[in-house]
Amino acid sequence: MSAAPRVSPTQLFTPDEWAPFQTRSTWRGPLLVAHAWGVIAAAMAVGVVWPILIPLCVMVIGTRQLGLAILMHEAAHGALAKNLKLNDFLGHWLCAVPIGADLGDYRPYHLNHHRYAQNAEDPDLVLSAPFPVTPASLRRKIIRDLTGQTFFKQRVLFAFRAYASKRDEDTAEGAVVTGKSVAPFLIVNALMLLGLTLAGVWWAYFALWLLPLATWFPLVTRLRNIAEHACVEGSATDPFRAARTTRASWWERMLIAPYWVNFHAEHHLFMHVPCWKLADLHRAVRSKPQGERMEVAGGYLEVLRTASGKAG
Template sequence: MPAAPRANPSDLFTPAEWVPFQSRRGWIGPLLVAHCWGVIALAVVAGVVWPILIPACVAIVGTRQLGLAILMHEAAHGGLSTHRRLNDGLGHWLCAVPIGASLASYRPYHLSHHRFAQQPEDPDLVLSAPFPVSPASLRRKVLRDLTGQTFFKQRVLLPLAAMRGAKAGRATPGSSSAKRDSPTTDNHDYEAIVTGRSILPFLLVNLGLLTAATLAGVWWAYFALWLLPMATWFPMVTR
């Protein structure tokens, strides 16, 4: 189908009304990234100093991990900075990579969603099609999120499937098995793109976080206050 028609802003707004939507302040995006990481750092410190607060800190860190994903989305639209290299650097290394994503992979995927919104070519249809769901279905989904099942699927099973599909595609390009195994033809395109294309940088950044926690004498904080939120609260609030 053709791309979704674009609305002309001049049909909806006067020039004066449209000006605020076109202007960007170069310092707001970096400030939001710093704020997000600052909240994460404060929550980690609070959990280390007062372990009784760990459940609350897990929720705070998990929501701020979602905040990093949202800022990656802004970077995909060039909204973090008026300078392209700074926008992409912040969006990729400080927002996408720490949560297992890749700005370079997410951007074309997401812009395709905007281009073909709610049309058969929209890659996000697989996300919206199942809704609304029944209360029982929602409870099952939330349970899978909070028990780490969603995390395991997205961070282990789908990247493995993506790598197998890539190997099959290289071995026999165009074959039916390659098409079947390729993540680009799977019903989980979103997860494969967002979590399957940045494995090594994700592991390196998380190794750095673990090393920093170990050097600070609180190695367990990485698992309890970074990995646990990512495996439980982050997927739940993302849903």
């Protein structure tokens, strides 16, 4: 098996330069979890009071559902809380289970992705290998996401083992992140439905939780996957090019890329650095000569042009 190449912090930084990136916070991770749920609750309230804004609320909530997956990812690296029991509790019950994931299943899967990034043994290679694709193919993928077809494949078809053996870009990470925690997912979602029913707005569960989960969440998850690894030349052999970092504007952070997920090249270089330090790590790495080798896109539209063969 071919493990992905690695770089040591000592190859880039002095001990004093590296020290700020080694610390864990007691409160930042839990506050991010609270922030994600706070944004979801606020967007649901806005949609209930002003139904005309439901399309925007669906996008905001779907992005925070991705945010929960990102914070589960932090927990998989032990970076969500200093206390590992709290780290795993928050990462599993407040981040993973509500979107149908399982931290215990995700952690070994994801660590194998880091170990073999962009090599043949990488379990996520199927997400990036097909790209670039034609614009028509990319449109079909986006339509599948926004019409709930991807959600159906991950939630229903993946339950059948015969289909699970035919994994594609719709059912690779999605199958592990959103397809293996059925009973806890159903229980938590039933409690959400019950709570909203008791509040007199039962329909909000379907319009402002399930609809985002079935449409916008799969779309932004796909955009995240494309941006992170697709069409990065030398990604299997150069640790500085194992992934792509995408500069994100305020609206992209709100509707596509929450919680610094766009700094993926830095995450692959030093995977134990917490997500809230990745922007500082980006500046630190880019200040070094080796950092010039990193793949940095100007935004998600630029990434989509590259992924659909329109770059140039």
